[in-house]
Structure formats: C-alpha cells, structure tokens
Amino acid sequence: MTTRHDWTTTPISADILRGALDLERTERGVLPHRLPARARRQITDGQLAMAESQPSGVRLAFRTRATAVELDVVATKRVYVGAPPRPDGVYELLVDGRLAGRASAHDGDTLTIDMSAGTAQTRPGPIETLRFTGLPDGEKDVEIWLPHDETTLLVALCTDAPVRSPRPSGRPVWLHHGSSISHGSNATTPTGTWPALAAASGGAELVNMGFGGGALLDPFTARAMRDTPADLLSVKIGINIVNADLMRLRAFGPAVHGFLDTLRDGHPTAPLLVISPICCPIHESTPGPLAPDFTAMSEGRVGFKATGDPAEVAAGKLTLTVIRDELARIVGERAATDPHLHHLDGLDLYGADDHAELPLPDDLHPDPATHRRIAERFARHAFGRGGPFAPQAR
Structure with a gap:
C-alpha cells in the first residue's frame, strides 16, 4: 500500500473549484468565498460575513484515476449559547455524479455565538484530514461538495494518482x-x-x-x-x-x-x-x-x-x-x-x-x-x- 508521501498534492485553485466567487489565501489555507472581495469590504454585518464564507454549493471538481483521496481542512464549528449542539458539517464525494462517500470534520475552529448578548468569539482549532478510499479505478470525474453550513479552510488535496482540471460540463x-x-x-x-x-x-x-x-x-x-x-x-x-x-x-x-x-x-x-x-x-x-x-x-x-x-x-x-x-x-x-x-x-x-x-x-x-x-x-x-x-x- 502506498503512503501519502508517494501521493500527489494538488494546489487549491479556481481551476478545481466550482461555486465560489473568490478565494482568500490565508496562513493556514484557502478560504472559498461566495461574495467577491469588493463586496466583502462593504459588509458591516457579522451574520452576512459568516454566511457568505459558508460554502453552500461550493465543490472541488477534478478528473483523476485515484482510488483514494484525502482533504485536509479546518472547519469552523458554531456553538449557540443555550441551544442544542449543532451536527458536524458533511462533505460528500461524488464519482461521475453519483455519491461515493461522506465524511465530517469533528474538530476545528470554534465560533461561540450568544444571541441574547449579541456577541461572538472564535477559538482556533486543529487541521483534520478527511479520507475517501475504495473509489473505482479508471479515469473519472470527482466532486467533493463542502458543507453548506460550515465555514471551511481548504489546506491540502492529496490523491494516490495525479489530478487534472475537470472537463467543461456543457451544462448551463x-x-x-x-x-x-x-x-x-x-x-x-x-x-x-x-x-x-x-x-x-x-x-x-x-x-x-x-x-x-x-x-x-x-x-x-x-x-x-x-x-x-x-x-x-x-x-x-x-x-x-x-x-x-x-x-x-x-x-x-x-x-x-x-x-x-x-x-x-x-x-x-x-x-x-x-x-x-x-x-x-x-x-x-x-x-x-x-x-x-x-x-x-x-x-x-x-x-x-x-x-x-x-x-x-x-x-x-x-x-x-x-x-x-x-x-x-x-x-x-x-x-x-x-x-x-x-x-x-x-x-x-x-x-x-x-x-x-x-x-x-x-x-x-x-x-x-x-x-x-x-x-x-x-x-x-x-x-x-x-x-x-x-x-x-x-
């Protein structure tokens, strides 16, 4: 069995990301945004700033022969004071349009929100690795849909075979x-x-x-x-x-x-x-x-x-x-x-x-x-x- 040292690490770029309008490069990773920087500079509302950074509809998309994929992420976990715990966000991997795996990051940054006091505090957390194995051999289109309700820093995409940009879908x-x-x-x-x-x-x-x-x-x-x-x-x-x-x-x-x-x-x-x-x-x-x-x-x-x-x-x-x-x-x-x-x-x-x-x-x-x-x-x-x-x- 190969080790990750033998794998291909693919930079996170707009070439393999769909559904995002902008990518912000940070010290820890790449943050997809659903509003461009020009718009974000005009946002004074913390709720909207949080919402647009949550990658609803954003997905990695690429072609590969890989049978194993690992994605390193830093997820932001929201905690509402006085409310029940929120479930972890879900990452879904699709092969040629069909669901082939799900995973979640169970730790990460923590954003604690007190709706009665109108306050929010963030505590930094660790990188987690999501693993998808047993994918079918052969050239295929792969998508990894990011959690729609959980801000996600993308740190690294690693695969046991090289990755190429996806083919144009031809869809509107x-x-x-x-x-x-x-x-x-x-x-x-x-x-x-x-x-x-x-x-x-x-x-x-x-x-x-x-x-x-x-x-x-x-x-x-x-x-x-x-x-x-x-x-x-x-x-x-x-x-x-x-x-x-x-x-x-x-x-x-x-x-x-x-x-x-x-x-x-x-x-x-x-x-x-x-x-x-x-x-x-x-x-x-x-x-x-x-x-x-x-x-x-x-x-x-x-x-x-x-x-x-x-x-x-x-x-x-x-x-x-x-x-x-x-x-x-x-x-x-x-x-x-x-x-x-x-x-x-x-x-x-x-x-x-x-x-x-x-x-x-x-x-x-x-x-x-x-x-x-x-x-x-x-x-x-x-x-x-x-x-x-x-x-x-x-």
Whole structure:
C-alpha cells in the first residue's frame, strides 16, 4: 500500500473549484468565498460575513484515476449559547455524479455565538484530514461538495494518482440568490439543499448565493451577480426583508427595481426568475423583527417568533403577504418590456397545505423532506417543458 508521501498534492485553485466567487489565501489555507472581495469590504454585518464564507454549493471538481483521496481542512464549528449542539458539517464525494462517500470534520475552529448578548468569539482549532478510499479505478470525474453550513479552510488535496482540471460540463450555469432557505438551513447534506437538488434535476451548474439572514437587496450582492458569468438567474426575495424589519413598503419597491436593474446591466437577456416567499405562518401577517424563541431553547430545541405588530402594516410595515403582492405587481409591470423576466409565487413551492403536512421545525426553516419537495416543484416549474429555464426558452 502506498503512503501519502508517494501521493500527489494538488494546489487549491479556481481551476478545481466550482461555486465560489473568490478565494482568500490565508496562513493556514484557502478560504472559498461566495461574495467577491469588493463586496466583502462593504459588509458591516457579522451574520452576512459568516454566511457568505459558508460554502453552500461550493465543490472541488477534478478528473483523476485515484482510488483514494484525502482533504485536509479546518472547519469552523458554531456553538449557540443555550441551544442544542449543532451536527458536524458533511462533505460528500461524488464519482461521475453519483455519491461515493461522506465524511465530517469533528474538530476545528470554534465560533461561540450568544444571541441574547449579541456577541461572538472564535477559538482556533486543529487541521483534520478527511479520507475517501475504495473509489473505482479508471479515469473519472470527482466532486467533493463542502458543507453548506460550515465555514471551511481548504489546506491540502492529496490523491494516490495525479489530478487534472475537470472537463467543461456543457451544462448551463444557474446563479441563484436567496435567504437561509436557499443557503440550506436544516438540510443535512450539501447536495440536499433545495437549490443543489433542483440543479441536479435540471442539469445545471449551480452557483448558490443564498445567504442565511442576508437576502436583503444589498447593492453589493446585485453587483456581484451582475459580474458573475451565468446563463440562468433567479432571486428569492422576502423572508429576510420581513424578519430583519429592514424597510417599509415605500422603500421596498424601488429597492427591488434597483436590484433587478443591476442584474440586467450584466445579464440583459438571460432568463431571470423572481421568486416570492414560501409559506411561513409566523410572518404571513405579522411583521418583524424576528427574535429567538428562548422558551423553545429552554425545551432543548431551536425556535423563532415574530415580534412586530400587525396593526402597523397599514403604515407600511412588511409581511410576507404584502411582499408577495408587491413582487407580483413589479414583475408584471417589468415583464411588459422584459420578455425574459418571470415570476414564481413561493406558495406554489411550499404553501399552507404543505406546512400542515411538513411544518417548519423551528418555525422558519424547512426540514430535509421539505427541501426535496421545494426542489422537485422548482425543477418542474423552471426546468420543465415550457419553463423559463427550459432549453427552448433560453
């Protein structure tokens, strides 16, 4: 049996990484980012800074004859004071598109977050080695999907045979932006988030700009999307605008127009799908802000609650119902001069009946089964016959 000293070490570079917009080189390794440096310099929100560094949809991709692969990483473990421990992030190795192995890093840096005090502290931790063995012999395409919800420094990729850059897939690039639901919250694997599942079903290369707590119509996000090569675009707007209590109706419409205008500056004729929020009963008619449900935490589970006053909707406070109506109006008006702009009501992905059957376990995020349901419905609507992402529509 060969030792690692006989193996090939391949530098981590953009040539073998998909789904990242930027690579930051640090003293310990390479950190994939889902927002470029220019955008990161404008972020003052620690939540968004954390979310964009979590590699949802990011994967190493290469061709090799190797039967054994080792990946050295430093994972960031999140600990929420008063909440149950979080499961370790999952790394998935695919061979020619089929799952061939899973692994987790059980130690690493530790980020301790106290939501009640609004503080966060980081403790450095060790490098861990993930091992994937018993891969089939012969030339093959290998992907290693990084944990969607765990910031990961990539230290070294080692294989028992040389690695080459992947062949062009020929699949369209789908660039998607959304909230924690698109990021993959409560999904248990990186290929189990609804955008990853929908991309696999639709035969698309995913670039996932779903940011937990960060779908706030930020201009720097729009510019990043404008400047990212893509064949298909979608934006899922609403839940974070409400639960952050970020703006009123007067500001929301112009902000949506400005975001879409910026996307069109870089992608003037690409199919662009605007998706309104899925069902979330706590915010259907109750505005934000959102707050942790400390009663739920005392019972050993994570939960959230809406703290706004429904009476203030008349004065311009936003709810999911208000946002759905406004997005339908905006897209309808713009589509008169933009035939490649489309609208999808989020209730068609997950509505009240779905909530009765598959309730949101923390009152905010879907569970793995609901991710699958949303993905199936999105793929049918967007990539299916007559859909805005279908080949004949491009």
